Amino acid sequence: MENLPLILLVDDDQELCDLIGEYLTAEGFAVDKAHSGQSALTRLASPPECQLIVLDIMMPGLSGLDVLQRLRPSNSTPVIMLTGRGDDIDRILGLEMGADDYLAKPCNPRELVARVRAILRRTQNPTSGDQHLLDVAGIQLSPADMQAKALGTPLQLTGAEFNTLKVLMQHPGQTQTKAFLTEQVLHRPLTAYDRSIDVHVSRIRQKLANAGIHDIIRSVRGVGYQLLSAD
Template sequence: MSRILLIDDDTELTDLLKEYLTGEGFDVTAANDGGRGLELAQSQSFDALVLDVMLPVHNGFEVLRKLREEACSLPVLMLTAKGDTVDRIVGLEMGADDYLPKPCNPRELAARLRAVLRRGRVENEQGDDSLTSGQIRLLPAEHQGYWNNQALALTGAEFAVLKVLMQHAGEVVGKEVLTESALGRKLMPYDRSIDVHVSNIRKKLADKGASRDLIINIRGAGYMLTQSKQ
């Protein structure tokens, strides 16, 4: 049974989501403020975190920042105000794997969680098979990426996006394909998740000495990893 940590100060919504997710086979632990939620995330083992932005004590961004600073790779799905594009982009830039607007549909939340968890299981089932493209190497079993033998601190979503681009190195991969293959869901209107994940990957690769043009944007078509497969 997958363990989910749900952090939201809306107790009525929390109770509703907890009841629904429990009925769907998840083991849910809830916290109603960022301080308690962060404490639970740091002291216990969970498979995924559902994190609201507006929280007392520590807001969602602060909780996410602290976890990522500690190199915590726990998949994080953020709950953002409906139509608040800024919060969504900021969350993704800080290392969230995906987001849902509030009020969220419990069924959609369960589907997103399954997609995140399924992605992790697929990678683990691949054993020690590594994927190499130029100086980039991914080890799915360890959920670890490297540039020129330097470790990359990739989130689960970033790892999955980079993996798809490496599997199609030298080819243009559309955002629809990247969203479905890497995030496990359909591309939504005005959805910039893939753009932000690719931007984060570029920054992390550049920090290790890679060219910013290693991954290029083909306007209106998608993204391409420019080096050829090895």
Template sequence: MANMRVLLVDDDADLCTMQAEYLATEGFDADAVFDGEAGVHAALTGSYAAVVLDVMMPRLGGIDALRQIRAQSQVPVIMLTAKGDGIDRIVGLELGADDYIPKPCMPRELVARLRAILRRTQGSDSHTPQHAGPLSLFPEYRRAEWNGVPLELTNSEFQLLEILVSAGGRVLTKNELCERGLGRPHTRYDRSVDVHMSNLRQKLGNYPDGRSPIQTVRGVGYRLAND
């Protein structure tokens, strides 16, 4: 995981400097830009393994920057949100953010989240396609298809879908999905898994009888239904 290039997008130059210095001690090369427009341009160059994007910035805010990035790229994105601002977190996840961290955040937590995302997106050594009815996953290429039609999934969405397929219809708790899919424990008010599952339902097709392949098991978690 050493020497991975990370893009920091935040108008707080001092914070970026501190984060970049800490990331360097952990084996990352970090570049910083200080507004959303520059962040979008840099993120779309394909030079970075991950992007850390602040929500609150002048000119072009983080949410709009994320929207523009996702229109052209699936590079992993971690959003930095104001502590307690659940709306920004949910909107960011709905638009395709892979994870979020409330500010102020500890540099150690940022490193842990980055490593978790990069393990998921670059650590798969499986070459065997997985199939569940009309759904096909190709882990080696991080690609998914529904009835042969490619799906535009974020890295976190792909990871969660892969976990559901591997479970073979078994119900997975939110904590299992959060730990294995997002690389962190599930907390009481964390809606990340729910938002990702909602996004997946919208992107996947339905079975002929109208059912979604992703079923909610109330009070427990989610399962992938058989067609």
């Protein structure tokens, strides 16, 4: 039991929390639950450390966005947001604050499990082919331990940001489509009006700029993004 990945469910709907928790448990995960933003922050300040957080945005008191804002950047635990259908502004805000992905409520438990597994795979178990150090234009990425530096300055990247940058660095000078990045980073197809990759790239650019690297990721209008080579 102690070796099972620990998922923290944060939702004020206790019945829904219990249902999702039962499904995750049946799929081989350990589950903790918090029914308010404040109780989630209290739980996250104590051991054992969870491997992923499923966070409802709409909660009384401290909302999921409030929790996320307080959590980042000191805590890099992956976060999947649960949002109301059509709440595009909340989704974008959540991604800008450092969430890794989102699902609209009511969510399909099978889809949630698939997202959880995908995020845990890319954050905890990099494949052997991804172990080598990437070094492009003053940016260094170590996939083996999920460490990143820009001009020697450590970068605090979320799992989704790290993997977005990794894909771009694996193909310097080549345009990567948003569809390809979505498949590689989020392990799902790109859907209409999905701005997840755009927001992740925006945050990467900001963090690189703070470290002294500017304009290294070029937007290719209507297609995707390209990491410029040093040449």
